[in-house]
Amino acid sequence: MAAMFTLDFQTCSIFIVLCLFSTIFYYLFLVRKTKVGCNLPPSPPSLPIIGHLHHILSLLIHKSLQKLSSKYGPILYLRVFNVPMVLVTSASIAYEIFRAQDLNVSVRALPTNEGSIFFGPSGFLTAPYGDYLKFAKKILVTKLLRPQALQRSRCDREDEINRFYSSLLDKTMKKESVDVGEEAMKLINNIICKILIGRSCSEENGEAETVRGLVTESDLLSKKFILSAILRKPLNMIGISLFKKELTSISRRYDEVLETFIVEHEEKRRENHHHQGDNMVDVLLEFYGDENAEFNITRNHIKGLFVDLLIAGTDTSTHAIQWTMAEIINNPNVLEKLREEIDFVVGKVRLIQETDLPNLPYLQAVVKEGLRMHTPAPILFRTFQEKCEINGFHIPEKTTLILNSYAIMRDPNFWEDPEEFKPERFQEEETREEVLRYLPFGSGRKGCPGTSLAYVSVEHAIGVMVQCFGWKIKGDKVNMDEAPGSVTLTMAHPLKCTPVPRTQIPLRL
Numbered sequence: 001m002a003a004m005f006t007l008d009f010q011t012c013s014i015f016i017v018l019c020l021f022s023t024i025f026y027y028l029f030l031v032r033k034t035k036v037g038c039n040l041p042p043s044p045p046s047l048p049i050i051g052h053l054h055h056i057l058s059l060l061i062h063k064s065l066q067k068l069s070s071k072y073g074p075i076l077y078l079r080v081f082n083v084p085m086v087l088v089t090s091a092s093i094a095y096e097i098f099r100a101q102d103l104n105v106s107v108r109a110l111p112t113n114e115g116s117i118f119f120g121p122s123g124f125l126t127a128p129y130g131d132y133l134k135f136a137k138k139i140l141v142t143k144l145l146r147p148q149a150l151q152r153s154r155c156d157r158e159d160e161i162n163r164f165y166s167s168l169l170d171k172t173m174k175k176e177s178v179d180v181g182e183e184a185m186k187l188i189n190n191i192i193c194k195i196l197i198g199r200s201c202s203e204e205n206g207e208a209e210t211v212r213g214l215v216t217e218s219d220l221l222s223k224k225f226i227l228s229a230i231l232r233k234p235l236n237m238i239g240i241s242l243f244k245k246e247l248t249s250i251s252r253r254y255d256e257v258l259e260t261f262i263v264e265h266e267e268k269r270r271e272n273h274h275h276q277g278d279n280m281v282d283v284l285l286e287f288y289g290d291e292n293a294e295f296n297i298t299r300n301h302i303k304g305l306f307v308d309l310l311i312a313g314t315d316t317s318t319h320a321i322q323w324t325m326a327e328i329i330n331n332p333n334v335l336e337k338l339r340e341e342i343d344f345v346v347g348k349v350r351l352i353q354e355t356d357l358p359n360l361p362y363l364q365a366v367v368k369e370g371l372r373m374h375t376p377a378p379i380l381f382r383t384f385q386e387k388c389e390i391n392g393f394h395i396p397e398k399t400t401l402i403l404n405s406y407a408i409m410r411d412p413n414f415w416e417d418p419e420e421f422k423p424e425r426f427q428e429e430e431t432r433e434e435v436l437r438y439l440p441f442g443s444g445r446k447g448c449p450g451t452s453l454a455y456v457s458v459e460h461a462i463g464v465m466v467q468c469f470g471w472k473i474k475g476d477k478v479n480m481d482e483a484p485g486s487v488t489l490t491m492a493h494p495l496k497c498t499p500v501p502r503t504q505i506p507l508r509l
C-alpha cells in the first residue's frame, strides 16, 4: 500500500513547489471560490488548500482512486486547489453519463500547446468536438479503421504477423528468451505504421527505433501532461508552466520524422499523378491544400493525427498482448482449452490467419477477459462542458470527469470473481442491462475508433504464440505486479519467457 503513495523525485519537487505557493493560492482562489449548486456528490476528507491532489499524484492512480471509492461511494466530488472533479466508479452511473450526457462529456479539455503536435490543438485526443473532429473521425473510421476498411489492409497485417512468427521462431532455434512486450511492440508499431504511411518503419536506418522510442517516451510524458493540465490554472497565475521543455522537445522530434514521411508521400503523389494509397497520409493529402474540401486540413492536422493514432494504438495493444499472454501462462487450463480450439479450427500444419479469428470464440473471450482485468487505459478523463445532474447530484459546468474503468471492470457488484481470469464469462449469453460495466475502449463519441483493429491485432498475436509455441518461464508464475507511474497499465516486470516449438516448424504461411 505504501508504494501506492510513494512519489518519485520529480513529482516530489513539484509537490514542494506547490506547497510553497499554496498560501498565495489560498487568497487568489478560495476567496474567489465559484458558487456551485448545493447538492454536490459526497466529498471525501481533503487537505487544506490542495484538496485531493495527493490522490491524483499517486503512482498507481487507478488503485488509489478505487480504494477511495470503495470507502466513500461510487460518485465523489474531488477538488484539486479550486479545480472541480467528479470521480465515477460505477457501471450504472457510467451508463447514465454516456446515455444522457455523451455530447456534454465529448471533450477532454486538456490544454493544447499552440504549435505543438504532441497533444496539440490538431490531434484527436485534445481537439474539441466540432467540425474538425467530426471530419477527421469520419475519414479515419470509414477509410481505415472500420471492419470493411480493415479487410483491405488484411494482407499488410498478415505480412507483419508472419514476420512476428519468424522472429519468435528464430529465438526458439537459438534457445533465447523472448521479451514479449518488445516483440509485440514491433508487431503493433509496424501494423499501425502501415495504416498511417502505407509501409512499416525501416529497421535498417534507425527509423523504426526512433518511432518506437518516441512512443515509449510519449507514454511517460502523458502522465506529466495530464498533471500539468490539471494544475495549469493555479500555476499559470504565477507563471509556472510544467514540463514545457520536455513537451516542446518531443513535439520537435515527432515533427522531424513526420515531415519526412509527408514529403515522401507528396513526392510519390507527384510522380504517380495523385495516385492515392490506402493509408492515412495519402488519404489526408487529398484534402490538404484543396480549398473546396469539406474541411481545410493543415499540415499540422496530418501530423497531429499521426501522433495521436500512434500513441493511442501502440502502447495499448502492446500491453494488452503482454498481460493476456501472462494470464494464459499463469492459467494452464485456459492455455489447454485455447490450444484445443486452435488445433481443431486451424490445425497444426498452417499458421493461424486473420480470417480464422471469427471461428475462434474462446480466443476472442480470452482477449476480452485480458482487457477486462488489465485494461490498458485504466482511467478515462473527460470534462462536463455544461452543468447537469448525474445520479441525482448537481455537477457544475467545466467539472473534470474521472472515470475509473479499471475499478468498474473489477467491481464485485457486476462481475463474479472479478479478480480471477475466467474467459468463459464472455461466452455466456449477454443480457441487455442498463449498465456500462465493460469499457476497455471507453464509450460514446470519444470512444476508441481503433477497437476493431485492436481486437484483430491482439487476437492474432496471441493466436500465433499459443498455436506455435510452448512458453517456459523462470519460477512457477508470472509476476503480475503493475508498474507505478505510467498512464498505460504496464507490467512492473516485463514478460520474458522462452519459446519451445510445439508444431512442425516452420508452419505453412
Ligand code: HEM
Residues within 6 Å of the ligand: 124, 125, 126, 192, 308, 309, 310, 312, 313, 314, 316, 317, 320, 371, 375, 376, 377, 380, 381, 439, 440, 441, 442, 443, 444, 445, 446, 447, 448, 449, 450, 451, 453, 454, 455, 458
Ligand atoms: C487494446 C488496444 C486499445 C485499447 C485498450 C484502447 C483504448 C482506448 C480508450 C480507453 C480510449 C479513450 C476512450 C474514451 O475516452 O471513452 C481510446 C481512444 C482512442 N483510441 Fe484506442 N485503444 C486501443 C487501440 C487503439 C488503436 C489500434 C487505435 C488506432 C490505431 C486507437 C486509436 C484511438 C484514438 C484515435 C482515440 C481517441 C479518440 C477520441 O478522442 O475521439 N486505439 N482508446
